Amino acid sequence: MDSQVTATVTQEDEMRATHPPFMKHHFATLSQQRETASMGMWVFLMTEIMFFGGLFCAYLIFRNWYLPAFSAGSNALSVVFGTTMTAILILSSFTMAMAVYSAQMRRKRPLVAFMFITLILGLVFLTIKGVEWHGEYVEHHVPGMDFSIQAFVHPTNPKAVPLAPDMAEKSQLFFSLYFLMTGMHALHMIIGISVLCFLLWKATKNAYTEGHVMPIENFGLYWHFVDIIWIFLFPLLYLISRYR
Amino acid sequence: MSTILSLPDQTTAKLPRKHFLNQEYGLRSWLLTSDHKRIAILYLCSITFFFVIGGVLAGLIRLELLTPASDLLATDTYDKVFSMHGLIMIFFFLLPSVPATIGNFLIPLMIGARDVAFPKINLLSWYLFVTGGMVMLAMMVLGGVDTGWTFTVPLSTHFLNTNVVAAATGVFIAGFSTILTGLNFLVTIHRMRCPGMTWFRLPLFIWGHYATAILQILGTPVLAISLVLIILERTLNIGVFDPTKGGDPLLFQHLFWFYSHPAVYVMILPGMAVMSEVISTFSRKRVFGYTAVAFSSVAIAVFAFFVWEHHMFIMGVSQYSALVFSLLSMLVAVPSAIKVFNWSMTLYKGSITFEAPMLYAFGFIGLFTIGGMTGIMLATLGMDIHLTETYFVVAHFHFVMVGGMLMAYMAGIHFWWPKITGRMYPETMSQVAAMMTFIGFIVTFFPQFILGYLGMPRRYAAYPADFQVLNVFSTAGASVLGIGYLLPMLYLPWSLVYGKIAGDNPWQATGLEWQIQSPPLTENFIEIPIMDHEAYDYDWLANKTRHEVQTVG
Numbered sequence: 001m002d003s004q005v006t007a008t009v010t011q012e013d014e015m016r017a018t019h020p021p022f023m024k025h026h027f028a029t030l031s032q033q034r035e036t037a038s039m040g041m042w043v044f045l046m047t048e049i050m051f052f053g054g055l056f057c058a059y060l061i062f063r064n065w066y067l068p069a070f071s072a073g074s075n076a077l078s079v080v081f082g083t084t085m086t087a088i089l090i091l092s093s094f095t096m097a098m099a100v101y102s103a104q105m106r107r108k109r110p111l112v113a114f115m116f117i118t119l120i121l122g123l124v125f126l127t128i129k130g131v132e133w134h135g136e137y138v139e140h141h142v143p144g145m146d147f148s149i150q151a152f153v154h155p156t157n158p159k160a161v162p163l164a165p166d167m168a169e170k171s172q173l174f175f176s177l178y179f180l181m182t183g184m185h186a187l188h189m190i191i192g193i194s195v196l197c198f199l200l201w202k203a204t205k206n207a208y209t210e211g212h213v214m215p216i217e218n219f220g221l222y223w224h225f226v227d228i229i230w231i232f233l234f235p236l237l238y239l240i241s242r243y244r
Numbered sequence: 245m246s247t248i249l250s251l252p253d254q255t256t257a258k259l260p261r262k263h264f265l266n267q268e269y270g271l272r273s274w275l276l277t278s279d280h281k282r283i284a285i286l287y288l289c290s291i292t293f294f295f296v297i298g299g300v301l302a303g304l305i306r307l308e309l310l311t312p313a314s315d316l317l318a319t320d321t322y323d324k325v326f327s328m329h330g331l332i333m334i335f336f337f338l339l340p341s342v343p344a345t346i347g348n349f350l351i352p353l354m355i356g357a358r359d360v361a362f363p364k365i366n367l368l369s370w371y372l373f374v375t376g377g378m379v380m381l382a383m384m385v386l387g388g389v390d391t392g393w394t395f396t397v398p399l400s401t402h403f404l405n406t407n408v409v410a411a412a413t414g415v416f417i418a419g420f421s422t423i424l425t426g427l428n429f430l431v432t433i434h435r436m437r438c439p440g441m442t443w444f445r446l447p448l449f450i451w452g453h454y455a456t457a458i459l460q461i462l463g464t465p466v467l468a469i470s471l472v473l474i475i476l477e478r479t480l481n482i483g484v485f486d487p488t489k490g491g492d493p494l495l496f497q498h499l500f501w502f503y504s505h506p507a508v509y510v511m512i513l514p515g516m517a518v519m520s521e522v523i524s525t526f527s528r529k530r531v532f533g534y535t536a537v538a539f540s541s542v543a544i545a546v547f548a549f550f551v552w553e554h555h556m557f558i559m560g561v562s563q564y565s566a567l568v569f570s571l572l573s574m575l576v577a578v579p580s581a582i583k584v585f586n587w588s589m590t591l592y593k594g595s596i597t598f599e600a601p602m603l604y605a606f607g608f609i610g611l612f613t614i615g616g617m618t619g620i621m622l623a624t625l626g627m628d629i630h631l632t633e634t635y636f637v638v639a640h641f642h643f644v645m646v647g648g649m650l651m652a653y654m655a656g657i658h659f660w661w662p663k664i665t666g667r668m669y670p671e672t673m674s675q676v677a678a679m680m681t682f683i684g685f686i687v688t689f690f691p692q693f694i695l696g697y698l699g700m701p702r703r704y705a706a707y708p709a710d711f712q713v714l715n716v717f718s719t720a721g722a723s724v725l726g727i728g729y730l731l732p733m734l735y736l737p738w739s740l741v742y743g744k745i746a747g748d749n750p751w752q753a754t755g756l757e758w759q760i761q762s763p764p765l766t767e768n769f770i771e772i773p774i775m776d777h778e779a780y781d782y783d784w785l786a787n788k789t790r791h792e793v794q795t796v797g
Contacts, residue, residue, distance in 0.1 A: 026358035026436075028772060036361045036435040043427050047465045054469035054499050058484055066490060144480045170490040176482040180473075 022212040034214055041218040045225045048188075052229055055184065059177050059236060066170035067241075072152045072163055073174035074240035076141065081132045082238035085125050086230065092121035093227045096220050103216040108209045111216075115200045118223070122193045129186055136175070143176045178237055185233060188226045195219060248526065248597050248752050251668065257745035259666045263763040278363035279766055284349035285664070286370050287340060292733070294336035294377060299729065301329035306688075306722040309715050314705035322705035323390035324406065330393030335415050336377055338649055339507065342514035343460075344373070344425055346656045347453050349664060351429055353757035353764065354447050356438025356773045361431040369424035376418030383410035392703065394504070397485045397496040401477040409478055412471040419464045419471070422510070426460025429453055438756075440775035447755050447779045448537050452517025455541035459506045459513070459548055467503035470496060497559060501552035509548040511645060512612075513541060515652030516583055519605055522655050523587050525753040526602040527594025530780035533586040540579035547576045557628045566625055573623035580616050584609060599751075600674035604655035607682040611647025615640060618693065633703075636696025639689045647685050654681065654732065661736065662750045666763045667743030673735045681728035687721025754785050 020030070027033040063070045099114035140148035149168040155161075163171075199219055202208065208216050251257070264281045267273075274282060304325050308316045317325060348366065352359055360366050383389060389411040391400040400408050433454050437446075473496070476482045483489030485496045524531045531537055553561055553569035587609060596602070618640040621627050631637060654677075661669050691714035696702075700711050707715070749758040756773055757764075777784040 024363075025767075026363065032435060036431055039435060040362060040365075040427060040431045043430055043461060047423050047427065047461050050462055051465035051469050054466050054473075057499070058473075058495055061492070061495060062484075062490070069490075143482055173483055173490050176484055180476070180482065180484075 037214045041221050055181050062173050069167050069170035070174045071241035073171040077238050085128050086234045088121050088125050089227045089230050092118045093224050096223045100220040103208045103213040106209045112203050119196050141175050143172045252747040260761045264766040265763050267766045280348050280360045283366050284345050287344040291337050294332050298333040301325050306719040310719045312709045319705045324388035327390050327392050335418050338511045341653045356756050357436035358768050360428050362428050365424050369421040372421035376414045379414035383407045397493045409475050412474050416471045419468050422460050423464045426457040430457040438772050448520035449517040451538040451541045452513050455545035456513045458545045459510045463503040463506040470499035497556050501555045505552040506548040511649050515649040518652045518656035522601045522605045522659050523590050524780045525751050527591050527596045529594040532589035537586050540582040543579040558632050570625050577620050600678050601655045601659035603678035604651045608651040611643050615643030634696035635692040635700045638702050639692035642689045662746030663762045667739050668746045669739045670735050677728050677731035684721050684725030684728050688718050688725050691717045
């Protein structure tokens, strides 16, 4: 009698191990589900690369045509802010990687802690970005909103080369692309942070520490991707001819 | 006439007791479904709706062009009508036509899976499609748009006061639907194949959709960003496309055609995918040169990304790059020709029968070949300068898109209708419809080649009186074509109730989808099948045990 009961329990356990509650009905095995989800994320990131690709393409063409205006515009940005934000994002990528590791190790407390730190770092990044945008608004560097080329025709910095007015006009293009690219990046950050909040809430309910790590791994991929986009944006926007 | 059609005894035959259509009832069970077959039917209904709108707009265009003067429609109304005809037909009918309906229904069935990789994303992409469509309809009600479907800059950004932003938003949203569909199919084909279903046992339908998915994934995001730039240029004057601020209108052309040329292959490749299935089944032969046809799909997908500049030969691009793009454009003809030759070789010494899907398929081969050959003429630089922006171009892309893709779509709908619904369409009626479509099409669009060659420009409401005879031909043909499309819209719903019971495999076809009951179960297969033979193996089918139980209940 006893041995029979034990046998049934073991069978159920096996069922639970091969068909856990988070396994979707249309997959044959758990590993198939994992591989499918992972591939889906990679393909999605590919579409994102193409999306940003259009902007990078526009940037490269105009930078090639109007290099003096682009360097002047770039030098008007704060390299301190840029570097700080880069450091914060890289740090947040590290904490996200640690969160994925904690989920794989099925440790809830570190998972929640690392996700929380990632969330805070993301918010700090956005705050600095907002402060920076406000600064550009104050200096009349927002295209379409009382844009002024004054700072490029008559630079206050004695080392800066003054631009001819027609070239200085082109700095508007630089700032258009700057706001487009950093704006699009910030939009991705905001989406990422929203998803992260949801995942964090689920993580506190043990959703990802019982073998179901795919959502965390996939979100990690997304977060690193947004990070990498910034790694390209930083030198392209902030560091043109900086130390010539 | 001989036929391969084998229906069960109609006095005793019944639809299976349980299938995906009667699994659940009610609006909710449809709007919240994650079953790929039901989503396919949702798509089928919505694209038919848009097809009717686009078709009515086409009718208005042809009516206006019946006389040389701009009398039925004012010039600006005419501009809006042809713009919205293009936008609706391309983004809301042709792009989702085969992949989102037939492809959605069949890809999991053909590869032996229970569903696509991401069923909920599949549903999401339908909702995005419908949302985009609603924005589009709202835009039309609020006064429409007259940029042409190409959103040409600086016309669309600086010189028009119509609803460009709304139109761009609608297309942008629908674009995400395309991206998600492509993503879903790509991952499904990679990860969801049943045991034994190797890459070279896949039906060519799957190869065609695989190539389509690559194009959807890599192309559509670029369209999305160029539409974002258009919207921002109009609303915030960012200057990226504005020459007065140092921007470049040609940049928009590059970005737009980088997507929109691959997009024509998104439209045609699924049609070619349908063709391989239909031609093989109705000539009782394995598709000749299976590997070549499979790889030609992928080759088209690769070449598609390197030809976009042929839309810009008259826009002041460098002569050297024009030379290169002219050559590359001609190279695309090679994989397309490989397909046409292989289909012809499949027909050679096959046991051909002439049911409606096959008639449509023959229409495809003829019309697509003409469309493709005139494409090569247009890829030739000197010729292109003479013919760009004339009716020659209009005729060329209608031969490929309507003559090719719509024929293939109709072939596919008829071919898989018994699988989707469990009932046969009326054969004689649909043969008449296929013939009318073909004749109507030729009469509509062949005169346009001559008109274009004689120099009649596209996109004008009025034209010199010399061109009237050919335009009258064209309009008359359009009426026949219209009836050809109207007939299936009447008899297909009719057949849902009165059609003969089709049974599992009315065409004696070899695909996995034909080895299960029709309509299929919600979970597709009772047990995941194991593929142990090549695609299009008619000997395997003949030797298959005849009394297998395929139906539940």
